[in-house]
């Protein structure tokens with residue numbers, strides 16, 4: 502914890518106004534507590550609404566901010582996720598796998614692009630940073646932990662360090678939790694009894710976008726949360742043959758692209774035939 506506090510204080514020594522990128526996830530709750538409990542700094546709090554959040558996320562973020570007497574600012578892209586995906590690529594397979602696949606298939610032989618990084622950048626990162634700048638901030642704190650999150654973040658932490666200037670956004674980004682392990686985070690959260698996002702409490706692995714094929718998928722928690730909405734949608738459809746259980750629908754949707762995604766992920770030659778399972782074909 503001492504290292505994290507040193508990183509925060511050193512960053513604040515050269516900036517007059519900072520923001521905290523707050524997602525409602527475990528690490529961002531931890532970072533908010535760390536800053537508000539153990540320092541005198543009071544960054545403004547910015548939540549990037551990707552338009553694909555869990556239904557309870559915004560309320561949860563407001564509740565946590567209320568606890569620290571911090572106002573929540575919400576950033577949103579001016580276009581929809583579907584517009585993003587049609588134009589720049591679909592968020593499938595994970596950041597590195599998508600990049601490698603696109604390098605091999607520059608000519609788009611199947612007629613579509615996949616791109617997880619650009620989706621994250623345009624739907625979440627850039628809107629949040631634009632709002633931070635508008636609010637007069639020159640420094641942004643994030644709950645990124647580096648290698649404990651994923652390989653790419655680990656490499657970036659080695660390359661950039663905990664605090665670095667991002668020219669594209671004209672903003673300094675500081676990741677005080679760089680190097681924190683799962684155990685360190687769990688100990689801190691237990692010690693201060695920090696609140697947990699309702700979806701995580703129900704077993705969600707991440708509370709990122711509910712419909713992302715690049716990270717979070719049809720988790721048990723998502724399926725459970727969507728059952729009521731599905732029941733209302735099914736009633737409106739008025740079609741008896743449509744399954745009552747959303748779990749059944751999720752399994753069916755999941756199985757549809759699985760054979761082709763498995764081939765792409767393995768890095769083998771693009772398939773020429775695709776026998777799609779399920780009731781679709």
Ligand code: SF4
Pocket residue numbers: 551553592616617618620621622624625709710712713714715716
């Ligand atoms: S988590 Fe997935 S769907 Fe959400 S912004 Fe990032 S790539 Fe897009």
